[in-house]
Amino acid sequence: MNRSASRRTTAVTTASGALIASGALQALTSAPHRLAHLLRHRFPLVAVTGMTGIGKTRLVDKLARRATADDAMDAGSAVMERRTRRTARGRGFRFRVVPGDNAATRLSALDAVFHDEPVDGVLHVVANGHATPRRAAGTSGAAAATRDAQLAAELADWAITAHLLAAMAVRRTRPVWLIIVVTKADLFEGDIEEAVRYYSPGSGTPFGDKVDELRSLAGGARLSIDVLPMAVPLENSKPNRQLADKLLTRLERRMAQLSGHI
Known part of the structure; x- marks a missing residue:
């Protein structure tokens, strides 16, 4: 083989090696993104x-x-909790439970789920004014609040969440879903439809008007909104078990649909 042919062979071999190395590097670089x-x-x-x-x-x-001890339920959490739901089909959800108390940890958790690592969906929980009254953090003893006061507190809490949710939705390249979960439905079983209507867009209610504002800010194509009832009675409470199971199945199916699992 003459020198000219040898140089060409060496150049081709070098170029091929560079391409292989470049491809391998690109594959390694993109692997974390693909896995994520x-x-x-x-x-x-x-x-x-x-x-x-x-x-x-x-x-x-x-x-x-899974289950959490009742005493922890009564006290509430001051930090963001994490849960994972796995199914037999290798799918599920990673939940980030934002603290409800208006503390620095709550603001940090809201920033984490809506800005630092934006979520794919939101379950915003309301209770038709039947939330369990709690004293401010650091104080003990029973608390009391009227249903009207709790409804007003729900509305104030929603205003903060809706603002952050809208800001996240307009930044995302793919749609975000929201399910407003009207829980404790076993406490108002005869008025479930009316309670769902109160939280629904287009209802003309105080909460419905705020949901309409969110839809306007975020854009209908970027945010889907559902309102579903839910009941989670205590583990040792046999009444309303059939209702609770029915509503849980409905909620899980809708979450699976919105996430592309079914």
């Missing part, structure tokens, strides 16, 4: 928001098939 995309597709992030005493932890424990 696969993880988010199979296990989307879901923020669980709502005021204190509304039943967020109990709801997520039900969805994740």
Whole structure:
């Protein structure tokens, strides 16, 4: 082989090696992104928001098939809780439960789920004015509040969440879903439809008007909104078990549909 042919062979070999190395480097560089995309597709992030005493932890424990001690339920959590729901089909959800108390940890958790690592969906929990009254953090003893006061507190809490949710939705390249979960439906079983209507867009109610504002800010194509009732009675409470199971199945199916699992 002459020198010219040898140089050409060497150049081709070098170029091929460079291409292989470049391809391998690109594959390694893109691997974390692909893995993250696969993880988010199979296990989307879901923020669980709502005021204190509304039943967020109990709801997520039900969805994740786990249990939290009743004394922890009564006190509430001051930090963001994490739960994971796994199914036999290798899919599920990663829940981020935002504290309900208006404390620095709550603001930090809201910033985390709506800005630092934006979630794919939101379960915003309300209770038709039946949230469990709680004293401010650091104080003990029973608390009391009227249903009207609790409805007003729900509305104030929603105003903060809706603002952050709208800001996140307009930044995202893909749609975000929201389910407003009207929990404790076993306490107003005869008025479930009316309670759902109160929280629904286009209802003309104080809460419905705020949801309409959110839809206007975020854009209908960027945010889907559902309103579903839910009941999570105590584990030793046999009444309303059939209602609770029916509503849980409905909520889980809708979450699976919105996440592309079915």
